[in-house]
Amino acid sequence: MEEQLKNVFASYNGEKNELIPVLQDVQEKIGYLPDEAMCAVARFVRVPESKVFGVATFYARFHLKPRGKHIVRLCCGTACHVRGASKVADKVKGLLKISVGETTPDMKYTYEEVACIGACGLAPVMTIDAKTFGKLDPDKTKKIIEAFGETPEGGQS
Ligand code: FES
Incomplete structure (x- = not known):
């Protein structure tokens, strides 16, 4: 360092x-x-x-803890919220076995919740690194995250 x-x-x-x-x-x-x-x-x-x-x-842009290889950000703005973001959030947290702001022990994923990211037409929306995924439901969310690689053992499917 x-x-x-x-x-x-x-x-x-x-x-x-x-x-x-x-x-x-x-x-x-x-x-x-x-x-x-x-x-x-x-x-x-x-x-x-x-x-x-x-x-x-x-400043939210500064991070005091190590972060994962992939940053999963779920929008919890109003449009996403009314279209089911909380069910998507439960799916992400269940799959990765972490809460908001946490990183998986293998340092593969960090999960964050953010305010409107300006893609309300696609609500509910999440980003993983630079990619945006919209019109999410729990099943679609699971497929997307699994496509990024192994989820933690015992993660809820
Ligand atoms: S509220 Fe989620 S993108 Fe706008």
Whole structure:
């Protein structure tokens, strides 16, 4: 990790106003923001560690825990909600055996719920990585997730 941080810091001057871009670059390199990395960033841009932790927890784009290879995001906006997103959510959580915001122990999937992603005509909608899947029901959801690879053993089918 030290080497990755060094590489990121090399493109900056270590000034306070660089905090967010530095955090973004660190996250891009490491995949998330481990505590040690945030402390190193605090020293580099010369702000208190509490400020770095505050910023990292405030913005949804920052992740403080390692994330899975595939990011499953289910829209829970109004249109998706009224068209059955909660049944889709139950299916995803049952298959992956995780709750919202969690990652499977094999680091294959992270499950997140998000607000409207602007594809209401396709409700209910989920994305897996950069792909969008619409007009979901529990069966269709199961097929889609299984097509991405093995689901955890004992995951509800
Ligand atoms: S509410 Fe789900 S895409 Fe708009």
